[in-house]
Amino acid sequence: MAYTDVIYSVDAGVATVTLNRPDRLNAWCASLDADVRAAMREATDDAAVRVIILTGAGRGFCAGADMNVLQGIQDGDRATRPGPPAPWDAAAREDFRKQYSWFPAVPKPIIGAINGPCAGLGMVLALYTDIRFASDAAVFSTAFSRRGLIAEHGISWLLPRLIGMANAADLLFSARRVEAAEARALGLVSRVIPHGDFMADVTAYARMLATEVSPRSLREMKRELWNAQFQDLGDAIEAANADMAGSFASEDFKEGVAHYLEKRPAAFTGQ
Template sequence: MSNYSDILYAVDAGVATITLNRPDRLNAWCASLDADVRAGMRAATDDPAVRVIVLTGAGRGFCAGADMNVLQGIQDGDTSTRPTAPETPWDTSAHPDFQKQYSWFPAVPKPIIGAINGPCAGLGMVLALYTDIRIASDLAVFSTAFARRGLIAEHGISWLLPRLIGMANAAEILFSARRIEAAEARSLGLVNRVVPHANFATEVQSYARMLAVEVSPRSLAAMKREIWNAQLSGLGAAIDAANIDMKASFATDDFKEGVAHYLEKRPAAFSGR
């Protein structure tokens, strides 16, 4: 799929940027946006030139959550515009828990950077938490929103949020649904970095391109799988899985290149093989 109605899709220097493109509605989530993001992620996954994915929003917001028209339709008994779970899983080799309607980001075998450029609420916050690394503009504002809509801790956020910020902080944020400014989000561990808005896009792309050029794409894919799968297993299982992966990595071109470029004191030229 190359024509999208609700996202912008661009690839440059090994980085695919998927931009939620409903700025007049603060990129509120709906069925067509859901389908476009899935298609964009699939295109980035299948493109060997893409090594890193950036997910961001057009205009002044990241994602304001579910479109209120969708919520109104659900209240009126019309679910035709509500996003639905895909008929087929993202990746049949991924853990079943990462095959759900909104939990499939961890099954994408390339790192996803959430570039939180502005307001990020409700379902938008859930999606941001499923990204691997989050960089926020200093104008970003976060809210779970659910309690103020008569809803619950949706789509796995009750599992994600305590792992990021602890049980008590997660409970307080979910119960109150209050606004969280970017600086507090950083102090809590909701985001990795906060960047001045004037430099935001440049800083995000610079970091993404560093990952695309300076590290092994094979290592990135393996580490992403290891990190997410380890959340669903014990320490022993994580060690056993890593031992299998380590043995396999010794036979790869990227391992040979990783040693060679270090010894030869030159930039790396990883192939992903």
């Protein structure tokens, strides 16, 4: 598929979706919104893809909504604003069928590779990825309070779960700059990587997931992790117990035991 605002590539089981408006720090607009959804759909439908990386071209990840979009909204022009899309997966829980909360419904792990500035809507999107790695050149800001806006698109739900209520309030109220080291200390990202090694290290991690672990396990664990955010402990245990029989009957379980006993690399199929 041809894309206008993303670069899409696949190698060794890893699809990389690169936001490609570097002259605008990959600021979000309707065409970028559509391209990202299309690229994620292509990665989902491709059986050869097991892991997805989301990153940005140039020196930024995503600077938030394009100022032309914001200006258009101020002027009453809704054509510049991405409209609510159809649900990514009509069978997913309703929480994951909203305009920007559909990443959890993508049945493959999404790694947010935060290569540079990440602000506003860009930060919301990053927080919906499953794992976040940051370059040491990355900087974060919620940005909304400095535009007269609110905690948009579920970030008031996401941030406290990641960094606690008081830290979430700090970042939302102040919209201050958060450097990569502080983002790691707060729990916004899992790892900070030197910028020169960044994409190589992120890709190596993604390839490890794509080649060494069960795609079925990744798919089921992602669903369990996101659904568990709405469950109490007992419900999570019961849901896992219900899933257990399927895992025992799967081809990946048989292969998981066989490759260990035979001391050879795994050949998982995702079945």
